[in-house]
Amino acid sequence: MSQGRTLTFNIFRYDPQEPGDKPKMVKYQIEEAPGMTVFIALNMLREKQDPSLQFDFVCRAGICGSCAMVINGFPTLACRTLTSKYPKAEITLMPLPGFELIGDLSVNTGKFMRELAERLKLWLHPKADEVDIHRIEAPMAPEEAAKLYELERCVECGVCVSACATKQMRDTFVGAVGMMKIARFELDSRDTRSVEDFYHVIGNQDGVFGCMTLLGCQDNCPKDLPHMQQIAYLRRKMATALV
Amino acid sequence: MNVKSLQSHHTHYASLGSPWSAKADKVQSITGILLGCFLLAHLHFESSILLGKKAFYHVVQFLEGGMFSSTGHGFPMVTKLFSIFILIVVMLHALVALRRFPAQLGQWRALRRHMSGINHKDSHAWFWQLVTGFILFFLAPVHIFTMITNPEIGPHLSAERVYHANAWLLYALLLPAVVIHAMIGLYRVAVKWGLTANRAGLRKVAKVLIVYLISIGLLSLISYILIGRELSLPITPFVP
Ligand code: HEM
Ligand code: SF4
Ligand code: FES
Numbered sequence: 001m002s003q004g005r006t007l008t009f010n011i012f013r014y015d016p017q018e019p020g021d022k023p024k025m026v027k028y029q030i031e032e033a034p035g036m037t038v039f040i041a042l043n044m045l046r047e048k049q050d051p052s053l054q055f056d057f058v059c060r061a062g063i064c065g066s067c068a069m070v071i072n073g074f075p076t077l078a079c080r081t082l083t084s085k086y087p088k089a090e091i092t093l094m095p096l097p098g099f100e101l102i103g104d105l106s107v108n109t110g111k112f113m114r115e116l117a118e119r120l121k122l123w124l125h126p127k128a129d130e131v132d133i134h135r136i137e138a139p140m141a142p143e144e145a146a147k148l149y150e151l152e153r154c155v156e157c158g159v160c161v162s163a164c165a166t167k168q169m170r171d172t173f174v175g176a177v178g179m180m181k182i183a184r185f186e187l188d189s190r191d192t193r194s195v196e197d198f199y200h201v202i203g204n205q206d207g208v209f210g211c212m213t214l215l216g217c218q219d220n221c222p223k224d225l226p227h228m229q230q231i232a233y234l235r236r237k238m239a240t241a242l243v
Numbered sequence: 244m245n246v247k248s249l250q251s252h253h254t255h256y257a258s259l260g261s262p263w264s265a266k267a268d269k270v271q272s273i274t275g276i277l278l279g280c281f282l283l284a285h286l287h288f289e290s291s292i293l294l295g296k297k298a299f300y301h302v303v304q305f306l307e308g309g310m311f312s313s314t315g316h317g318f319p320m321v322t323k324l325f326s327i328f329i330l331i332v333v334m335l336h337a338l339v340a341l342r343r344f345p346a347q348l349g350q351w352r353a354l355r356r357h358m359s360g361i362n363h364k365d366s367h368a369w370f371w372q373l374v375t376g377f378i379l380f381f382l383a384p385v386h387i388f389t390m391i392t393n394p395e396i397g398p399h400l401s402a403e404r405v406y407h408a409n410a411w412l413l414y415a416l417l418l419p420a421v422v423i424h425a426m427i428g429l430y431r432v433a434v435k436w437g438l439t440a441n442r443a444g445l446r447k448v449a450k451v452l453i454v455y456l457i458s459i460g461l462l463s464l465i466s467y468i469l470i471g472r473e474l475s476l477p478i479t480p481f482v483p
Contacts, residue, residue, distance in 0.1 A: 070360060070361065072362075073360065073361060073362030074361070074362055075361060094360060097356070097357065097360060097361075162361070163361060163363060165353075165354055165357045165358070165361075165363075165366045165369070168353045168354070168356070168357045169345055169350040169353045169354055169357075170350070199260040199265075200260040201260070202260070203260025203261070203264055203265060204260050204261060204264045205264060205342065207260070207264075209264040209265060209267070209268045211435075212343060212369060212431075213365075213369075213431050213434055213435040214363070214365050214366045214369050215365045215434065215442075216361065216363050216365070216366055219363060219364075219365070220363070228434060228437070228442070229437060229440075232434070232435065232436055232437025233437060235268070235435065235436060235437075236436060236437065238260075238265060239265045239268065239269055241265070242260075242262045242265060
């Protein structure tokens with residue numbers, strides 16, 4: 001069906017490094033190929049038409065999370081988006097809002113994720129006597145491991161941050177990815193942090209009580225993580241933490 | 244890294260979380276649910292005029308405690324006291340809702356930019372909740388104050404207020420604003436606290452209720468206007 005179509009790409013172009021450069025939309029046209037993804041099209045554009053086009057990718061398989069961008073109004077992964085999804089053969093690409101722009105479609109999600117991890121202390125805080133590399137780790141119940149694994153699937157693509165109007169209005173808001181990771185450690189029996197400890201991290205307007213339940217995270221996360229459930233869980237947990 | 248240094252990492256947090264954050268969020272939802280449920284009942288009672296003057300008269304005298312009064316007409320004082328209660332709930336609700344308003348121009352711009360760049364239904368629904376909430380901030384107290392100062396309700400008394408005192412204008416603006424705000428709000432309370440997993444179903448219910456409530460509200464408003472036009476001043480209260 002899609003063979004032989006000519007796709008029109010409207011791509012945001014801006015290089016902050018270049019003095020005098022202004023943000024603009026640039027039109028490109030390309031022949032569609034069977035099974036083409038937005039990511040494949042971008043590579044062809046860069047190879048054949050414009051070597052200066054900036055965008056990120058590593059895995060091409062929805063695993064690394066580096067190729068996220070806004071495609072026709074929906075933030076998502078370019079490597080997992082088929083061009084055949086768009087019957088009008090028009091595709092508009094914007095960089096993810098809410099992140100530092102590196103250039104064109106490339107944004108610095110890495111910096112954001114690192115700062116978030118440091119701020120929320122997103123690593124395991126084990127019991128002191130369990131940190132002994134000469135001993136075999138205590139086994140974890142398979143149900144608990146499965147639960148944690150479900151939340152560990154986040155690829156840090158930044159889509160949930162861009163899809164959240166609350167986050168865009170309130171820069172210091174931790175966003176869905178932060179809460180997802182907090183929930184992951186809250187559920188982990190090896191972590192020594194108490195509910196009160198977590199309350200002091202996300203029990204405020206920058207955390208779970210700042211969430212206005214717009215659910216952009218839930219509706220756009222390319223890994224289909226259960227944001228709605230998870231944030232509601234944290235909200236209930238935190239709402240009863242200090243009473 | 245040794246055990247000591249790992250240990251020193253945990254449980255030393257700045258006291259960022261205030262118990263007030265949790266309280267405000269609970270107050271927001273509880274007052275919202277109270278007001279939303281009250282609205283559902285209120286619009287039905289008020290729309291009983293669609294079943295005739297007699298039906299409305301009986302609803303009013305029942306709600307005003309007619310069975311405890313010697314005349315059977317009930318006490319407008321009940322309406323007055325209940326209105327004061329609702330006013331307090333609205334004030335509490337508005338107070339905690341202020342946290343959510345994009346207070347700075349930059350926040351408003353960020354919201355508008357986000358809405359134009361990202362296609363997302365629930366964010367748009369929230370935007371309308373915000374706009375209608377802002378409208379209610381001004382309109383709801385006007386209506387409630389009137390019911391505190393002039394609590395007399397009845398087929399003729401209410402029709403006089405609507406038609407001769409021009410309250411129809413207030414009601415025509417208040418009705419869509421409060422219905423949209425409250426129904427999206429009830430939907431949001433349910434998803435916010437995880438009261439349901441069936442989000443799509445709930446969204447449909449909210450949409451149907453919005454159309455339904457605005458319809459019965461508008462129809463009854465028209466009834467009051469029609470009744471009001473028939474009345475000559477000064478009016479005599481309706482007695483069945
Ligand atoms: C008088 C009738 C009103 C009803 C029935 C009503 C109902 C509701 C409900 C059910 C919610 C959801 C609560 C939650 O998210 O926890 C809500 C939220 C909200 N209300 Fe109202 N409300 C009313 C009046 C007002 C007024 C006068 C204002 C203006 C200050 C207002 C502003 C808001 C805002 C901004 C929210 C959003 C809060 C959020 O996103 O978390 N409401 N309302
Ligand atoms: S939670 Fe989902 S949308 Fe957010 S960063 Fe992780 S994978 Fe991306
Ligand atoms: S390139 Fe790795 S997720 Fe798309």
